[in-house]
Amino acid sequence: MSESPRTRRKGTGALPMVETRTKYAQLMRQGISNAEACRTLNINRRTGMRWRHGRTVTDTRGRATTYAPISLKAPPTISPRYLSEGERIQIADALQVGKSLRQIAAEMGRNPSTVSREVVRNRSPRGKRYAPRAAQVLADAARKRPRPGKIAGNPLLRGAISKHLLEQWSPRQISHQLRIDYPGQPEMNVVHESIYQALYSPHATGLSRGMSRHLRTGRRGRLNHRRTSRRRSRFSGPLLGERPAEVDTRLVPGHWEGDLVCGTFNRSAIATLVERTTGMLLLVHLNGKRDAATVRERVGQAMSALPPHLRKSLTWDQGSEMAEYLQFQTETGIPVYFCDPHSPWQRGSNENTNGLIRQYFPKGTNLSLHSPERLAEVAAKINARPRESRNWESAQAHFDRLRETAHI
Template sequence: MAKRLSGAEREQIGLGRAAKLSIREIARRLGRSPSTVSREVGRFERYGQTYLPSQADWAAWLRHRRTKRPAKLAGDGPLRRLVIDLLRQRWSPQQIAARLRRDHPATPELQVSHETIYQAIYLQARGNLRAEVSRQVALRSGRAARRPRAQAAAAIRSHRPWLGLNIAARPADSTDRAVPGHWEGDLLEGGRGPTGGSAIATLVERHTRFVILVSLPDGKVSEQVVTRLAAAMRWLPHRLLASLTWDQGPEMARHAQFTITTGCPVYFCDPHSPWQRGSNENTNRLLRQYFPKGSTDFRTIDQTHLDAVADQLNHRPRHTLAWDTPGERMSQLLTVATTA
């Protein structure tokens, strides 16, 4: 059935109102929803007028004859070019929209909603950004169609400590993220080759969401892992090395060596509790856009490449940071540490 009422249906509505039929009875005879008929009649009768089908049909034509404005990203211009450039840097539509509002508050022509960007990517008639930016780059998920976010399955909770340094012993000031210097870490696994699996280490600072990626060319042996982690964090001032929270993996068996080298204590999550490293888990999910699961051999990726990926992540604005970037927040902390 057509969405809009036809002229013949309006004639039936007019006859029904003249015969004092109820809205529900008229809707039943037309095979329409009572709310559809009620809205149609209400446009006239609420002002004390009699419903006249010819007037109603003319009014409907006037309402729907308006020419729709072209999509904001349809034509070539500074806004479209800016959005495409940021999509190629793997910013999400929400990050782009929020940062453009903040960076250009007095220039509406350089602002756009995230929904408009999504429509330009998914709907060819609304801008067709996908013709200029590949789907894999434009959308982190790489999906061809939009779908609701799936609900995460409930994890199995456990409270067994590991090596006597359970997360419950972590300093209380790390809980609300207000105090900087508390890090979360894990391994991001790659594909398995002839000599076994490959991996990199990922580190995220909880307060700023600043990311450090660490190459592990010698594999996941604990001595090699903690040595490279310590080297990667050596540039940080002592006040930004308050703690490191890790999963219960054997790669951190030599955590004491790491703590002696850096002065940063290590704490371990409960088994099967990835939410206790929420920032790190979210970062690893973002990294799968760069390093697809099962098809990436990290032995072929050097530290320079990892630094470039981390730089992109650290220059994306974040909703949780009031649309600052992790790099901006970390720079502020380093400036304070230098002047203190």
């Protein structure tokens, strides 16, 4: 029978479980779940959750002690010129058996003054006893050299970023625009990752946490990516393998991707159409419906209004709203192709644009309340944004040039 990490010893109480907590943190960094890590280390799952998320304990006198959550990042590697935690434990063990500082330094291969300063500097304030783990915490805190971030220390830069965030611009678009607005001023230029970090850690970087709701996702932090399972195809219609090869190059305009953005309980929806070459967005009003007949009729009307050379194909997902694709092809002359099951990346332009649309039409809202005029207004705003993938030209400007072209 294996011994539990919390096996009690006579006169000592429960063990502090420091080593077990360290092993738990290592398993978390490897992506192991809490249940599996607790089962491996033979500890309670509630203990693992407290370690992972931290907790605050209040004693009978009302004094609160906060235990910080474990870090999912591996501890940084420090230079060998600094004492490690293992060396500090070695010092504590040697002091316990009565060895002198010079003897300890000789065994460790360190200078006696290094060991002496370590013991004096990191001695416990109360008991005057050298505690290696407390010494490691104090040394880590002393080694940090925190400084204000670039955004936190520059009110002008912070204001410029906040202004564009309120306009629903992405951090990458903001980063590019700052280089244009402030040429030759490196203090006003930041990479997009700095803006993301300022939003995800506002206490240290200057931006308020509420500004994160202006991001495309509205999230306050990043989510882990997970592999999706495979599903069978819902339709027997043509898949992407039958689509013309010219569509993949994005050099020939007129090939579109489509999808639905749904509202509360999937009872309302807006059809979204994105042209693959220019990124041009069309929002189609469905009058509060999302059935196949309505989608076929409204999407067909929107695409039929385009010039013939700008409506060559339509790629859709496996949604049942495109069940009448054969009749759609007959009425419009536009061939329809379907993505593979559960493969949204095959309509990447459409999926990314749907994320932009969610800034204006959040999840959990009734989309039937928005008029066609409101949809046109939102589409115009998105189409006017600069696009990095198209050399910072807006989708509207690119599409307008192609509209005047009779043949590409």
